Amino acid sequence: EPTINQIAAGEVVERPSAVVKELIENAMDAGATAITAELKDGGLSFIRITDNGAGIPKEDIPLAFLRHATSKIRSAEDLLSITSLGFRGEALSSISAVAQVELITKTPSSLNGYRYLIEGGEEKSLEEIGCPGGTTIIVRNLFYNTPARRKFLKSATTEAGYVSDLMERLMISHPNISFKFILNNQVKLQSSGNNSSRDILYHIYGRDISKELISLEYQSENISISGYIGKPVINRGNRNFENYFINGRYIKSNVITKAIEEAYKPFLMQHKYPFTSIYFEINPSLIDVNVHPQKLEIRLKNSEEVYQTTFHVIRDALSNKEM
């Protein structure tokens, strides 16, 4: 019988891609500049995320796996202007409730590192080891103790595909971080971290798309917009290529999606969707992130301003460059 913790955990981490997302967000919050994600069997048997971030001090290791333990919110006020990616303190506790987890971590100031094992929410061991600075988390046998959840998963190939999509978006949204994605011992995706989002788009989408891009540049007090949009010749029958990032997150906002599509309307046939890879920086105090448990959707407090700005920036770019 799964415990309440295991049931709750399944809502936070419903599949391997959700585990990878949470662990990589933690690595980014820890200031990592190089992050490797390694999967076997679609992530069902093995997920390993390695980062070169700040590490976790020994005394904080068991705490990090407690429910609602987060080092990222110091006061209620912080909730109003969240800049770190994680803030609920649920990921590590949830993952460790439904898998066998191994953590290896070292802070710069500590002479040695630590290895911590926790399975199904039960602490197994904490020992001193030698290791490089940063954190590695290995998640084995996801949902081994919640067979109902496990049955919910798709094939290893499909689950690996979700992770691959996620890795692409992470690479695009963080061109300053060097990512590597290894699947069944093969390097599938890699980015240099040299800050060129155009290089990454080329690597992921190939020449045909990357030669038909228009770059965006806009800045006002509350909103800045940069990145690339496809000329109308690049269009698709679905929204899979219509990507944008808000303050570094791959996240949806109805307001922004609508503004993009309305701006493209005169340029695209009905039922066609554009290619976009747009970076929005929006004043955090104007955002309410905490809407969706997996943080996939946000509500904007200045939605009219964001709508108008987005619409006009894209419409102007298309009007100028359209031949």
Ligand code: ADP
């Ligand atoms: P949250 O990210 O919401 O704080 P998590 O359960 O994801 O909660 O992580 C709990 C805590 O563990 C974090 O607040 C952080 O202090 C620590 N932590 C987790 N992953 C890492 C990492 N890769 N590097 C450094 N610290 C980490």
Ligand code: MG
């Ligand atoms: Mg987190």
